[in-house]
Amino acid sequence: MLILRQFLIVLAVCLSGEFLNRLLNISIPGNVLGMILLLTLLLTGVIKLEMIDKVTKFLLDHLAFFFIPAGVGILNNVDAIRGQWIPIVTVIIISTILVIVTTGITIQLLKKKESV
Amino acid sequence: MDILDTPYFGLIISIFFFEIGLAIYKKTKITLLNPLLISIVGVVAVLTIFNIDMAYYNQGGNLILFFLGPATVILAVPLYKQISLLKKNFVPIIAGIIVGSITAIVSVIVLTNIFGINDAVAISLVPKSVTTPIGVEISRQIGGIPAITVGAIVLTGILGAVIGPGVCKIFKIKDEVAVGIAIGTASHALGTTKAMELGETQGAMSSLAIGVAGLITVILAPILINML
Secondary structure (H helix, E strand, O other), X not given: OHHHHHHHHHHHHHHHHHHHHHHHOOOOOHHHHHHHHHHHHHHOOOOOHHHOHHHHHHHHHOOOHHHHXXXXXXXXXXXXXXXXXXXXXXXXXXXXXXXXXXXXXXXXXXXXXHHO | OHHHOOHHHXXXXXXXXXXXXXXXXXXXXXXXXXXXXXXXXXXXXXXXXXXXXXXXXHHHHHHHHHOHHHHHHHOHHHHHHOHHHHHHOHHHHHHHHHHHHHHHHHHHHHHHHHOOOOHHHHHHHHHHHOOHHHHHHHHHHHOOOHXXXXXXXXXXXXXXXXXXXXXXXXXXXXXXXXXXHHHHHHHHHHHXXXXXHHOHHHHHHHHHHXXXXXXXHHHHHHHHHHHO
């Protein structure tokens, strides 16, 4: 019963996120609006961590598992990436290095500046 | 085969390969042998070898997929737990994640152009640095192919975990906050598992970056794609 009740809270936040997405007609996905909403509710103390702790643990512990069907869906798209996987992997490698370097250096420079 | 025409089939092979993946990862501790990657490869192998239609798998698969929504929303919880660390270094952290997220989006658009990768695939690679539930949503929003996005996200995550610490060392990124945010912004939860091994601050910062980078990319991706 407890888990169902906790799940109900999370589902209500999900539904509100979808509702906001349609109401405001913006390009931010309903799930992401739900995330912002939940963060707001936690910060304002309307929802306490222990009210959703069991469901949180279940969802976060199995996060990777929920992506299996989405990944398997790649089977329907082999034609789209056929013969392109080497450039795709190259793009991902270069881009990932660039992101790490630009992010890290920006933070390091700004932190030094703030502490001076 | 009729026996496959149930939701149980997709559920069972997904859980089966995930358990195998977890066991392999725990035993070897090799980042490349990521449980999600092993599960995807395993399920794809079974479907291909036995020539099983995706529609059969999806009966169970769709049940699993449902949990992605609540899983995205619940990412607010780790973000909430890190909020004091964020407040302490607010400007550098937010500026760093914004710069990193812009770099991620722009570099993918420019590089896919240089390599002549077709548009639908190129667009699918744009959200590769953010966490999967948000990345899938962004992909849908900007007209990408979510399945390709998931593949790119998993690959990026594994890559960030494998090369992240080395890249930081080469470019003299030593500050613990900077290292954590850099790895988290570039390679979401999979990178974060590595950042946690580097230290408590790095891990906490990396997990903070997952949520913030996701939010910033949601806003910036459509804008930057329209501009370029």
